[in-house]
Ligand SMILES: NC(=O)C1=CN([C@@H]2O[C@H](COP(=O)(O)OP(=O)(O)OC[C@H]3O[C@@H](n4cnc5c(N)ncnc54)[C@H](OP(=O)(O)O)[C@@H]3O)[C@@H](O)[C@H]2O)C=CC1
């Protein structure tokens with residue numbers, strides 16, 4: 001069966017790449033391209049909309065799609081418990097519709113989060129560093145936030161005490177931001193795309209897990225897997241790992 005796919009944020013860095021990927025996929029058909037200021041209307045008759053816009057716009061776009069019975073694959077970051085709650089409420093009146101929200105569609109980034117969760121209970125110390133292109137509008141990255149959260153959950157479950165840190169004075173921000181107690185550092189550098197390092201340490205050893213997206217092409221297999229998977233997954237799914245059965 002051919003799926004008709006609309007792209008919201010189609011003029012953006014990710015949106016352009018998604019439009020190309022949809023055009024090249026034999027089982028998908030472009031239904032429409034939407035960007036800032038466009039009326040989403042009936043999404044061009046799409047079965048699935050792919051949404052890569054900005055944190056301030058994504059909730060309204062997703063709710064619009066759900067209300068019209070269109071499945072949605074969302075890559076935009078900045079989701080909160082409150083905005084996820086609003087999506088669940090909208091889905092309750094459209095029980096056949098599926099929404100997939102994933103902070104990162106690159107397979108290696110999903111594996112990095114999984115490996116980090118596995119390693120978390122074995123180490124005293126942990127820090128997350130995310131490195132991105134300087135045109136990114138949010139910090140830290142959605143991926144780094146999720147990575148820190150899964151690490152913190154695993155450490156709590158294993159009763160690992162807070163990481164040691166004797167810092168008593170210094171400049172604000174020097175130790176990064178705390179996400180669920182885990183220090184997260186954001187680097188913005190021309191030449192980069194999307195990268196993450198998770199550093200673990202214990203007496204006499206460290207473990208570094210690193211993922212690099214050198215090209216936005218790296219997100220496309222995950223996005224297309226999401227498009228094909230979301231139509232058979234009513235309700236809200238958070239994280240590509242659910243679709244990949246990881
Ligand atoms: N989950 C994942 O794997 C990935 C997630 N991302 C996330 O995706 C999002 C987009 O990233 P990226 O493509 O680099 O960003 P861009 O800024 O390149 O693209 C966003 C596009 O959305 C447009 N836009 C803004 N508001 C609206 C709106 N209300 N309706 C429709 N379109 C709108 C922008 O227009 P204008 O510029 O005119 O405002 C722009 O064309 C970010 O949140 C980023 O973190 C990025 C890469 C991978």
Ligand SMILES: O=C(O)C1=N[C@H](C(=O)O)C[C@H](O)C1
Pocket residue numbers: 077103104132136137140141142143144193194195
């Ligand atoms: O803005 C980006 O580029 C990216 N955003 C996502 C995030 O914030 O985690 C995913 C990836 O890191 C690229």
